[in-house]
Amino acid sequence: xxxxxxxxxxxxxxxxxxxxxxxxxxxxxxxxxxxxxxxxxxxxxxxxxxxxxxxxxxxxxxxxxxxxxxxxxxxxxxxxxxxxxxxxxxxxxxxxxxxxxxxxxxxxxxxxxxxxxxxxxxxxxxxxxxxxxxxxxxxxxxxxxxxxxxxxxxxxxxxxxxxxxxxxxxxxxxxxxxxxxxxxxxxxxxxxxxx
Amino acid sequence: xxxxxxxxxxxxxxxxxxxxxxxxxxxxxxxxxxxxxxxxxxxxxxxxxxxxxxxxxxxxxxxxxxxxxxxxxxxxxxxxxxxxxxxxxxxxxxxxxxxxxxxxxxxxxxxxxxxxxxxxxxxxxxxxxxxxxxxxxxxxxxxxxxxxxxxxxxxxxxxxxxxxxxxxxxxxxxxxxxxxxxxxxxxxxxxxxxx
DNA sequence: TTTTTTGTTGATTGACGAGTCAATAAACTT
DNA sequence: AAGTTTATTGACTCGTCAATCAACAAAAAA
Numbered sequence: 001x002x003x004x005x006x007x008x009x010x011x012x013x014x015x016x017x018x019x020x021x022x023x024x025x026x027x028x029x030x031x032x033x034x035x036x037x038x039x040x041x042x043x044x045x046x047x048x049x050x051x052x053x054x055x056x057x058x059x060x061x062x063x064x065x066x067x068x069x070x071x072x073x074x075x076x077x078x079x080x081x082x083x084x085x086x087x088x089x090x091x092x093x094x095x096x097x098x099x100x101x102x103x104x105x106x107x108x109x110x111x112x113x114x115x116x117x118x119x120x121x122x123x124x125x126x127x128x129x130x131x132x133x134x135x136x137x138x139x140x141x142x143x144x145x146x147x148x149x150x151x152x153x154x155x156x157x158x159x160x161x162x163x164x165x166x167x168x169x170x171x172x173x174x175x176x177x178x179x180x181x182x183x184x185x186x187x188x189x190x191x192x193x194x195x
Numbered sequence: 196x197x198x199x200x201x202x203x204x205x206x207x208x209x210x211x212x213x214x215x216x217x218x219x220x221x222x223x224x225x226x227x228x229x230x231x232x233x234x235x236x237x238x239x240x241x242x243x244x245x246x247x248x249x250x251x252x253x254x255x256x257x258x259x260x261x262x263x264x265x266x267x268x269x270x271x272x273x274x275x276x277x278x279x280x281x282x283x284x285x286x287x288x289x290x291x292x293x294x295x296x297x298x299x300x301x302x303x304x305x306x307x308x309x310x311x312x313x314x315x316x317x318x319x320x321x322x323x324x325x326x327x328x329x330x331x332x333x334x335x336x337x338x339x340x341x342x343x344x345x346x347x348x349x350x351x352x353x354x355x356x357x358x359x360x361x362x363x364x365x366x367x368x369x370x371x372x373x374x375x376x377x378x379x380x381x382x383x384x385x386x387x388x389x390x
Numbered sequence: 391t392t393t394t395t396t397g398t399t400g401a402t403t404g405a406c407g408a409g410t411c412a413a414t415a416a417a418c419t420t
Numbered sequence: 421a422a423g424t425t426t427a428t429t430g431a432c433t434c435g436t437c438a439a440t441c442a443a444c445a446a447a448a449a450a
Binding site for chain 2: 026027028105108109111112114115116124125128152155156157158159161163164166180183184186190191192
């Protein structure tokens with residue numbers, strides 16, 4: 001029953017299934033068959049659309065980063081003040097879509113993947129640069145020359161909160177994570193003011 | 196040429212080789228043969244001393260955590276003031292032994308392992324609890340009721356700095372990492388003072 | 391209508407790797 | 421000296437899995 005124009009549908013299903021399976025098993029040791037099955041097709045078809053398992057992983061990474069990037073842009077465009085910009089980025093980082101179990105679990109594994117696969121490494125680098133530069137736009141008016149250091153630290157803190165979320169049982173506590181990240185910023189800003 | 200009393204020597208060699216191989220390849224997809232070869236023995240012997248590959252991983256994790264714990268204790272026992280206690284913990288976290296490439300790369304992979312292997316999860320939990328409680332001893336006199344939140348954030352920040360180090364090329368910048376972590380603390384303390 | 395393109399899968403291949411086993415040897419015990 | 425324990429490995433088993441292939445079906449193009 002070959003309906004035409006299946007390619008994008010199949011690919012999207014595979015990408016989502018990849019994220020789910022990686023998040024579910026908590027590792028990159030997922031078989032193409034598992035992914036394909038969850039996406040409702042044979043493993044052969046998965047190989048037909050994506051050349052290799054690695055390609056599926058990379059597509060899944062791009063997908064997660066695309067969602068993240070879109071949310072950040074969306075939140076940024078309603079921000080009026082520099083501080084609101086920073087808050088917007090933090091809020092997006094811990095939004096329901098990004099800070100959900102599967103996504104966070106997958107994210108950790110993509111980090112591992114980046115150690116071996118140059119493509120994956122580049123993707124993570126892109127994420128880091130964008131985050132950093134987005135933060136700097138908001139932070140420079142507030143913290144001047146200290147902005148760089150604060151952005152660097154905040155980036156690491158956000159990643160660390162993701163990392164820790166992976167092992168925390170139960171639903172992600174988005175509010176707590178966001179408040180920790182925001183606390184970092186306000187503490188630095190207030191400390192700088194009274195220096 | 197069987198000399199007796201080989202067991203502890205072989206086991207230690209295997210544990211170290213495991214860490215090196217995981218750090219080198221950047222993943223848990225290391226074969227027992229690779230590990231055994233690096234440790235200078237046959238894979239059969241590795242299986243003889245450790246029942247399974249998983250056991251080797253767990254032993255390697257314990258080894259890393261043992262070193263970390265020892266350094267923290269060592270640094271703590273010369274700390275006089277609460278702030279010095281916190282500084283000691285941060286310094287130990289980014290000491291040459293702990294913040295070296297292999298160890299950091301291995302650490303990330305152990306985190307992944309913890310998602311699937313309950314034993315590994317327990318070990319990470321132990322690390323987190325100890326870190327948290329060590330920090331609290333120093334932070335409570337300085338920050339009172341805010342100590343908990345600061346400890347939680349600092350823990351996440353340290354983990355995040357590890358995470359980022361994994362993908363950074365070149366030698367680890369221990370000073371920069373330590374100063375970021377310490378900056379987090381001092382900013383919070385100063386902000387609290389002027390609140 | 392024939393041909394080509396697109397969708398789809400069961401079966402197969404080929405490689406790799408964890409764990410086992412049998413065998414060998416040196417050291418300790420009695 | 422005979423027996424036991426410890427050290428050690430090459431060869432083997434057995435399972436798994438990524439990737440390929442041959443074949444079939446339906447839509448579109450010719």
